[in-house]
Amino acid sequence: MDTITHTLFGIVLYRSINKQDVPPKLRHSFLFTSLVGSQIPDIDVISQFWDTTGQYLMWHRGLTHSLFLVPIWALLLSLVCSLLWRTKDRRIFYLGLLAVFIHDTSDIFNAWGTGYFEPLFNTRLTFGTIPIVDLAVWAIILGAFLFAKLRKQVAAHKVFKAAGCLIAAHFLIQSVQGYAIYQSVEDRYEQVALSASFVPWHYQVIGKRGDVVEISDATVWGDPELVQTLPTATNADLDTLFSQNPAAKTLLQWSPFVVVVDDETRLGIYDPRFFRDGQSFLFEYIEKLPN
Known part of the structure; x- marks a missing residue:
């Protein structure tokens, strides 16, 4: 968080x-x-x-x-x-x-x-079932503060204990739904990861199959909707990348799986779970020297 x-x-x-x-x-x-x-x-x-x-x-x-x-x-x-x-x-x-x-x-x-x-x-x-910044949690805590201020006849410690229980219930509900989505798509891909949306009960499914990584929006009440297809150079030789940029090797160890970029200008890897607006902020690469 x-x-x-x-x-x-x-x-x-x-x-x-x-x-x-x-x-x-x-x-x-x-x-x-x-x-x-x-x-x-x-x-x-x-x-x-x-x-x-x-x-x-x-x-x-x-x-x-x-x-x-x-x-x-x-x-x-x-x-x-x-x-x-x-x-x-x-x-x-x-x-x-x-x-x-x-x-x-x-x-x-x-x-x-x-x-x-x-x-x-x-x-x-x-697990990927709760966003790093969870506005639902903020809303529960804000509600507790307002309730404790307006209903002073109720002991504040009881109000905040109830808020803690609501937050725990929120984590449980989000995670049960995320697990159900994960189970429903697991057999479609070689590797799968989840990333929770800022909107409660909405998730992104990130799945790797062969030389393609797919990102789909998903909820428990509908089929996943494909929003992005990312090619990955699965067979690229990454030894040069790792020797010149050690952080890339760390990223490969840290991530469930990565997208490999091997084009005319760059050799690199990025974590597709953090892919937004055409790029991932967890991207480690080296520039290729012109021939």
Whole structure:
């Protein structure tokens, strides 16, 4: 998910806590843990500053997003709270667990995916059933804020717990529909990937068959509609590309499958899940020298 959504998740977590009779210092610890825990796996973005070998695509959302690091992050947050506010409460640790777990797990639902099981497995786990920026989630949280403000007789922590349940239900509904679409087209292609649209219950199916990659719009209530056909040079020799542009080799490892471009001017690969307006923003290539 994007940074704003992760921040909103942290706010929802904090507002879901019944803070009646909770002392101020412990409230500060809860707020810190909710917000920082909802963001801390993305600390890996700093790795781009020392990436000289094109590995950033694998480093970002890699080990820091691993399920196995969730308790480590939670323990670190508890220690920071203990140092800053002298608070020692096991609820801080549990809140940190939940905040980091939500961050890592929500990220596997969009097309970018995460290294959820690193270091045991280096492949990206991705479902592609939720967009990176999900306006439906924003709408649910905005509704919770408005309801809590207008209906003050209802305890705010109950309102935000309900909002959390609605978000979970939204993820479930989106993913069940996405899985049904995936199953319906799986036998048509050698490889298939999903990418959720910004419009709820709408998806793109990206399928590779031979030397062609097809992109189709799909919903559970209709047949997929082909919107783009992309030729891919399956038999192209990519050794020169990888030697001159190491990031291309990383992209090949990171993506479920790629489109290979081998024309008179360029040799490269791109991820078709992010193909918009005639190009993919994940495109690594080299210019060919004129004959």
